[in-house]
Amino acid sequence: MPDIDLRHLRYLIAVAADGAITSAADRLGMTQPALSRAIRALEADVGVPLLVRRARGVALTEAGSVLVAEARELTDRVDAAVNRARRAAEPEVRLRVSARGCDIAVLQDLTRSYNNDHADAHAEALVVDGNLQSELLRTGGTELALIRAPFDADGLDSDVVAVEPRVVLLPSNHPLADRGVVDRAELAADPVVVWASDGPAERAYALGVDRGDVPAVAGPEVGDVLQLLARVRLGDGIAFVATSLQHAVALPPDVRMVPVNGLSAAELRLVWRAHETSPHIARFVRHAVDGVPVISSEAR
The missing domain is CATH 1.10.10.10 (Winged helix-like DNA-binding domain superfamily/Winged helix DNA-binding domain)
Structure with missing residues (x-):
């Protein structure tokens, strides 16, 4: 041949x-x-x-x-x-760790604490488009990534860094906006804002139907968090998001965040290439899994 x-x-x-x-x-x-x-x-x-x-x-x-x-x-x-x-020829061990902008706080905590504890290596924090994170890992553009599950894990390994409940974002004039908590079934008729780049598993998660046969209506597709918030404000749909979003972006005054019963939790995972043999990557993973507190171990 x-x-x-x-x-x-x-x-x-x-x-x-x-x-x-x-x-x-x-x-x-x-x-x-x-x-x-x-x-x-x-x-x-x-x-x-x-x-x-x-x-x-x-x-x-x-x-x-x-x-x-x-x-x-x-x-x-x-x-x-x-x-x-190319990295092997560099005088200093460098680990590039990516995250989306909404996960910058965890990324900063991880890389700073790792660098403080390990003088023989340097972890570099990179904020990238979430749609590019897996591909950057597979091609060697980064060594590690903080990625929200679910995601395309082909050729990748991962471990959970944090788990937290998901909530629903509602426009302030929504009939359930002032409730202390709602059930997923009560929102079955509301269009749900979804991510344009989602595959089937990601779409089911975004719709809040990944736990079973709950009715759902797919609403507008968006490409970033600002578009998502705009759609909710306009009344075009509701959105299921991680609780920590409120710390990453300023929620508009006419958007309400309400806890939801019946949703799967939001998982943040540290991801690396499968079959990776670098001891520095293994050490960073141990540092992340052992050193970052789980926000909440169960969904509501």
């Missing part, structure tokens, strides 16, 4: 993501004929067609779908290996 050019695998992944050779070529910074030649060369090396040409774009064959799935994992591992090799 001929050696496969890793660049050709990356090209195929880009074409699969775009569904068109022309737009993939633009994104890769190369001409369309050059990309077409590279894909044909890859098909020749593999020995089977990988793409079906259509009037509008291209589609993967069954063989192409299998190869793209394997190639994504392979290229992620190569990227991670290169990043680990």
Whole structure:
């Protein structure tokens, strides 16, 4: 079997993501004929067609779908290996730990306390888009991440750092806004604001139906916390969030936070690449799990 050019695998992944050779070529910074030649060369090396040409774009064959799935994992591992090799040449051990902006307090506490306790390594706090955290881990862009469960854990390991109840955000004119506590079933008819990037498990969690067959109505999709708050203020939907959100952002005066019975808890997990062998990463995990208090061990 001929050696496969890793660049050709990356090209195929880009074409699969775009569904068109022309737009993939633009994104890769190369001409369309050059990309077409590279894909044909890859098909020749593999020995089977990988793409079906259509009037509008291209589609993967069954063989192409299998190869793209394997190639994504392979290229992620190569990227991670290169990043680990570069880190090994650095004079100081550096651990990059990411979190979303709403989890900055935990991130600061963890990295500062770790750096105070361990002079032979440095933990660097990074605030990133939550949608990028898992991919940065897989490709070696970061070593650790604080990620809210549920998330895509393929190729990753994790441990719980904190658990807290979830609450519902309601507009102040909602009939239940002044209640001391509500049941999830009482909110069954209300549209629930959800995250645009959610997969099936994340969507069920956002809707508050991950515990069982509770009716739910999916409401507007949003991309960040400010959009979520705006939708609630406007009465477009309600939202289920971690209790600690009130410490991360200023809640508008016309939004109420009400405890809910029947919701699963909010878990914050420390995540790293599966099969990681670094003793420094293992030490940071022990530091995090042993040193950060659990906010609440049970959901309401």
